[in-house]
Amino acid sequence: MTAARRGAPARIAVLGSGGGSNLQAILGHFDAAGSRRAGTVVLVASDRAGAGALERGRQRDIPAVHIPRPADGIALDGLLAEHDVELIALAGYLKLVPAQVTRRYHGRIINVHPALLPAFGGPGMYGLRAHQAVLDAGVRVSGASVHFVDDAYDRGALIAQWPVPVLASDTAESLAARVLRVEHLLYPRVVDAVARGAITLGGHHRVHHHGTGVTGDPMFAFTSDEEASVQSIDLALG
Ligand code: GRF
Numbered sequence: 067m068t069a070a071r072r073g074a075p076a077r078i079a080v081l082g083s084g085g086g087s088n089l090q091a092i093l094g095h096f097d098a099a100g101s102r103r104a105g106t107v108v109l110v111a112s113d114r115a116g117a118g119a120l121e122r123g124r125q126r127d128i129p130a131v132h133i134p135r136p137a138d139g140i141a142l143d144g145l146l147a148e149h150d151v152e153l154i155a156l157a158g159y160l161k162l163v164p165a166q167v168t169r170r171y172h173g174r175i176i177n178v179h180p181a182l183l184p185a186f187g188g189p190g191m192y193g194l195r196a197h198q199a200v201l202d203a204g205v206r207v208s209g210a211s212v213h214f215v216d217d218a219y220d221r222g223a224l225i226a227q228w229p230v231p232v233l234a235s236d237t238a239e240s241l242a243a244r245v246l247r248v249e250h251l252l253y254p255r256v257v258d259a260v261a262r263g264a265i266t267l268g269g270h271h272r273v274h275h276h277g278t279g280v281t282g283d284p285m286f287a288f289t290s291d292e293e294a295s296v297q298s299i300d301l302a303l304g
Contacts, residue, residue, distance in 0.1 A: 075096075075103050075104060075105050075106040075261070076104060076105040076106075076152045076153045076261035076262075077105075077106065077108045077149065077150050077151050077152045077153070078092075078105045078106065078107045078108060078109075078151070078152070078153045078154070078155055078257065078261065079107070079108065079109040079110070079111060079146055079149065079151040079153070079154050079155070080092060080107055080109070080110050080111075080119065080123075080154075080155045080156075080157050081110075081111050081112065081154065081155070081156050081157070081159040081163075082110070082112055082117060082118075082119030082156075082157045082158040082159050083112055083113055083114050083117055083119075083158055083159050083160040083161065084114075084117060084118060084119065084158040084160075084193075085117075085118035085119065085158070086110075086117065086118045086119030086120075086121070086122040086123075086157070086158065087158075087246065087250065088155075088157035088158055088178055088249055088250065088253055089107070089110060089119050089122055089123070089157050090122055090250075091249070091250035091251075091253060091254050092107060092155060092157070092253065092254045092257055093107060093122070093126060094254070095254030095255070095257070095258060096254075096258075099258075104258045104261040104262040105153065105257060105258065105261035107123075107126075107128055108128065108129070108149050108150070108151065109123075109128065109129050109131065109145070109146070109149040109151060110122070110123030110128055110129070110130045110131070111130075111131045111132075111133050111142075111145065112130075112131075112132060112133065112159075113132075113133055113134075113136040113159075113160070113161050114132070115132040115134075119157070119158065120132065129149060131145060133145065136161035136162075136164075137161070137162070137164060138164070139164030139165065139166030139167055140166065142163075142164060142166075142167050143164075143166055143167055143170060146167065146171075152174060153171075153174050153175070153176075153257070153260060153261055154167075154171050154174065154175040154176070154215075155175075155176055155177075155178075155253075155257050156175070156176070156177040156178070156215060157177075157178060157253070159177070160192055162217075162218075162219060163175065163215060163217075165217040168215055168216055168217045169217075171215075172216075172267070173214060173266060173267035174260075175214065175215040176212060176213065176214055176215060176222075176225065176256065176257065176260060177212070177213055177215050177220070177222070178210060178211070178212050178249050178252070178253045178256075179196075179210070179211045179212075179213065179220050180192075180193075180196055180197065180208075180210060180242065180245045180246065180249060181196045181197070181199075181200055181208055181209070181210075181211065181245075182207070182208060182209045182211055182227055182229065183211040183213060183220055183224060183227075184220075184221070185203075185205075186199050186200055186203075186208075187211075187219065187220030187221070188218075188219050188220055188221075189219050191219075191220070193242070194238040194239065194242055197238040197239075197241045197242045197245070198238040200232060200241065201232070201236060201237075201238060201241065205232060206231065206232050207229045207230070207231060207232060208229070208230050208232050208241060208245060209227055209228050209229040209230045209245065209248065210227065210228050210230070210245055210248045210249045210252050210253070211224060211226070211227045212224075212225045212226045212227070212252060212253055212256040213225055214267045214273070222271075223267055223271045223272065223273050224273065225256055225260070225265060225273050226252060226255075226256050228248050228251075228252045230244050230245050230248050231244075259275075263276065264276050
């Protein structure tokens, strides 16, 4: 029985290799929910001892653990079990999650990617490299993608995407900043929906949106106004 059905907030682990701004957005989202929160971050872990994500966890008195051997599935599995983790949110995590963990957390491990998958994803396509590839390809729309994680980079079933315009004046840095703002709005809402059990991973790579009865279609929310877009995200996530 997941926490969502028990009524208790789902116990969430956030794995990150970088500054942890998505972690911060997730923490802020659940803080704003107060006692009605659908999840609570109980563990922050990183393959980098100096990652900002660990520091953010420490500032919130959340166990913040450096994992020196990210490929060691037994060690990672043990750490997650030690904290009774029910949902894993990868947020700027650059290492492949061992198959032992992706199997155990099938349908309970998600990731945010700073481009519109399946394009501009896969090994080595992270951070500014992804944004530079978008600019080099000359596409006019990029965005954020949230997907379930399986045992390959960026290939799991898509849950939600939110498009962002690419401007002629964009550099990889300016595009990254615009997409990151969208990530901070989109990702916490998807984490919340998965934590609530409103979105689940069914068979054959199909995503089920229980709130809206939508099955199989990645959520799409876009307007010119962020707040209106947030409302459309909340509507689409049920
Ligand atoms: C973000 O662009 C995220 O999409 C990617 O890593 C970047 C850094 O995220 N996966 P954060 O600031 O460390 O959360």
